Amino acid sequence: MKITDHIEQAKGTLVSFEILPPLKGKGIQSLYQQLDPLMEHKPAYINVTYHRSEHVFKKTADGNFQKVVVRKRPGTESICASIMNKYNVDTVPHLICGGFDINETEDALINLNYLGIDNVLVLRGDAAKNEANFDPEPGGHRYAIDLLKQVVNLNAGLYLEEDLKNTSKTKFCIGVAGYPEKHFEAPNMESDLQYLKQKIDAGADYIVTQMFFDNAKYFAFVKACRDLGITVPIIPGLKPIYSIKQLTVLPKIFHIDLPTALSNEINKCKTDLEVEEIGEAWLLAQSQELKKAGVPVLHYYTLGRPHMVSRVVAKL
Secondary structure (H helix, E strand, C coil), rough: CHHHHHHHHCCCCEEEEEEEECCCCCHHHHHHHHHHHHHCCCEEEEECCCCCCCEEEEECCCCCCCEEEEECCCHHHHHHHHHHHCCCCEEEEEEEECCCCCCHHHHHHHHHCCCCEEEEEEECCCCCCCCCCCCCCCCCCHHHHHHHHHHHHHHHCCCCCCCCCCCCCCCEEEEEEEEECCCCCCCCCCHHHHHHHHHHHHHHHCEEEEEEECCCHHHHHHHHHHCCCCCCCCEEECCCCCCHHHHHHHHHCCCCCCHHHHHHHHHCCCCHHHHHHHHHHHHHHHHHHHHHHCCCCCEEEEECHHHHHHHHHHHH
């Protein structure tokens, strides 16, 4: 079932969760242990992230170094299928530009279609580890909009092999990312919104936002999108804060601001357990205000804190 269908048929605000694939060497049970407490809340769907391969240098017997490709979190496609099979819930695999050429992307989409997965979240993805700038794979997409167009083409039955006849059309519902505090590479908010509008015009069906801790920024972002003619659902992305070091890590990695009231309370904490209590209360207040405002979905980035998120959703 498509995300847009879930939203259209809902009688109120839905809930969804985002999870990480297990690290290589970990079994699927480690994932189920994270999902079990979350599934009690009957989420509309589960997002499964994808992480590009990394290049590492390993020393060889002759003393030289060999460049080796390593995937630390494999299996997004199969994980989505496993979740659907075990919990009977829709899944949304992330689809990224980095690490794939266009043929590999098409193969991944064909596999997802065979598995009965109706949704994808299209992202450019991050730069490779230890690289300052994003560089596409040879023969791959540089921008998310180009990846989006490839999915749209498959939905129209247009494959890379142009001579194929009587092709089957896919039916992916396509999500894209939005940034209430601007993508860090965009020169200004106005241009960032224009790029987002181009994705919607190219065929994206909904937007899910980067995490934010100030609801006013989400509401301002939604208004700016609507003023620009963007009418698709805009889903707020929410993340729990649970450690003191996140005061510096989150702004550095995700290029977001933490509200002064939140940072002041965290700075008073002596332990991460105290921070978790502050973070849980903040997340609950955010969620309550957004639900009252009638957002289509509350999308939680669980990322190893399922019980914390579960307690918040239970109180809603």
